[in-house]
Amino acid sequence: MTTLTSGTTGKTGVRALVGLILAVSMTTIDQTIVALSAPTIQSQLGLSHDGIQWAVNAYLLATAAFFLLGGRLADVVGHKRMVMVGIAAFGVTSLLCGLAPAGDLAEAWLVGARVLQGVSGAIMFPAAIGIVVQSFSREGRGRAMAMFFAITGAMTAIGPMAGGYLTAWTWRSIFWVNVPIAIVAMVVVGLSAAPSPRRAERVDRVGAVLVALGMGLVVFGFQQASGWGWTSPGVLAALVGGVVFLAAFAVHELRTHEPLVNLRAFGDRGFTISTLATLFSSVAFIAVFFFLSVYGQVSLGLSATLTGVLFLKLFLGFVIASRFGSSMFDRVGARPVLAIGGALGVAGFGWLAATVTDLDFDHSAFLNQQTWPIALAGAGVGFMLSAASTDAVNRAIGASYGEVTALSQSMKNFGGAFGMAVFTTLVTGQLTTRLTASFEAMGATAADARKAVDLVTGAGGDGGAPSAVHERVMAAVRTDYAGAVQWAFTGMALAMAVLLVLAALYPRDRRRTA
Incomplete structure (x- = not known):
């Protein structure tokens, strides 16, 4: 069993790591947990399609916009102070999200609370990295960072899985579950993490x-x-x-x-390539949750809970591969890890794209023809993501870990937003074309097809779409969406293929600044 060696803090370094993983996992889970529950939230609060879409996306936008400020504040004000502020704010804003009232105030309340959640996460994440770095000696820091990024990254897949089960009770619980986690994280980090000095610098x-x-x-x-x-x-x-x-x-x-941030960090080719690897892998990794969710509920006809099983397959591939990827990174550096992760991702997403239109199998079975491509796609991202994130932080200039983490994570959020936009445009266009042809062949109109497209895609993955579309055209909706989403999974494979190019460009020396 791998052990972690902390520096001056003894066992408190390990306890601080546990508390920080708990805290940051809230932010990664909330990147994806709302998408699966969106139809229920929309119907119970009476939100418009645009309103629920913004409830999903506002978090990502706010996080991307304020990550660099969060990194600078962590370095200047102190990592522990900003982590504690971020955790407390995330808990409070999660409570506010769950308290959103139905009616006229619903959209403004929920979207505003999601924006504040995103800002809280942007404050918390870079400061957490600074504490991990200062809590462990050089010998144990690599393993601690690998564990931190592997577990918090894997929690992205936990979001939809947990959301499916929590929504069966009440959709509000997907936000309220953060409150006890935040309290525990604050206690653990407060007792274990050493305070960092305030710098006499301006923001x-x-x-x-x-x-x-x-x-x-x-x-x-x-x-x-x-x-x-x-x-x-x-x-x-x-x-x-x-x-x-x-x-x-x-x-x-x-x-x-x-x-605010030292852009000369990009003068280090290894840092630039690791950051770009995070961006392109996020193009695939963030978007896959949305499209798997819609595909599971529309094309496969699964409930929200059973759709969560699709993410369990992705999660298992991610977790298993991240363990091997982190170990290889410790031995030989980032170059081969990026190459292998890219190759696995291309194979997994490409395999899924090739089989996604075949709907003739037992959709509810855990082991079926789509289990292996989904798991392999998760393995591709898991193998390289924690290594790329750790490599970027290891190449920090001086002690500006908050700044470098903010740069890396901003690119992750940017990649996710870009992937969602491009793939949604492709899928919506394909679905419109396919459904128009199918509906007109059955005597319906193009306007009817447009309504069906809106029902399937307009609410950010509307699982209620099948019941809203007449039964006689449901076969067309299922098969046409499967054909349309094939384009998204193909695009994800291409995004992972970029990692092969980045690996070839990565510097051959194994210099990783401690």
């Missing part, structure tokens, strides 16, 4: 505003592209405006004496 407020506007507008543009169209003035204005603000942010950061 770059101008940079914080520029990057928040830039990331927010770009992510907003990606998210709205599927509904408004990529060529709509609103989407183009958001994307162009976001790029302008990000360019202004980069110029400002390179000129200011105390920047």
Whole structure:
């Protein structure tokens, strides 16, 4: 059994690690837990399609916009202080999400609480990395970081699984479950983590505003592209405006004496490639939860609980492979880990894309023809994700672990938003074309097909769509969605293929700064 060696803190370092994993797991679970429960939330609160879509996406947008500020605050104010603030705020905002009232206030309440949740997570995550780094000696730090990223990354798959079971009781419990976790995490971290000194430095407020506007507008543009169209003035204005603000942010950061984040970190080729690997793997990893959820409920006709079993298969592949990937990273560095993870991901997502249109099997059985491609896809991401994240942090400049973590995790959220936007646009377009042809062949109209598309995709994975569509066209809905979602899984395989190129470009030296 692998042991962790802490530095000056003895066993308290291990206890702090456990508390931090609990805390950060709340943020990764909440990236995906709402998607599966969205139909229930929408119907019980009376939300519009756009309202529930924003309840799903607002968290991702807020996290991406404020991660860099969170990293800088952690380095300046102190890691322990910011972790405790982040945990407490996440618990409170989770409680607020669960208390959302039905009626006219529902959308504003739930979306606003999700934004505050995202900001809380952005404050917590970079500070947690700083505590892990300072709590373990050089000998034990690699294993601690690998365990941290492997477990918190795997919790992304736990979200939909847990959401299916919790929603059977009440959808509010998917948020309320965070409250006792936050309390336990605060106690454990408060008693175990050593305080870090406050630095006599300023926080770059101008940079914080520029990057928040830039990331927010770009992510907003990606998210709205599927509904408004990529060529709509609103989407183009958001994307162009976001790029302008990000360019202004980069110029400002390179000129200011105390920047929000040291962009010269990208001068390290290994850091740049590991960060890009996190981005492209997230294009596939974040999006797969959404599309598996809709596919399970629409094409396979599974309940929300049984759809969660699909994520269990993904989770098992992720966890098993992450153990081997972390061990290989310790021995030989990131280059071969990225290559193997990319190859496994291409094989898994490609295999799933090739078989997704065959619906003639026992959908409720755990072991069926789709078990192995789903598990292999999870294994591809799991094998490389913790290694890429750990490698980026190991290459931190000086002690700016908060800054480097914020850069890496911002790219993860950015990749997830980009993947969701591109794949949703592809799938919606394909589904519209296929259903229009199918409906017209049965005497229905293109408008009827458009309604069916909205029911399937408009609420971020509306599991109630089958009951809302007339039974005589349900066969067309099931098969046509399976054909449409094939494009998304193919795109995920292509995103993982980029990792093979990145691995070839990774520096051959094994330098990993402690």
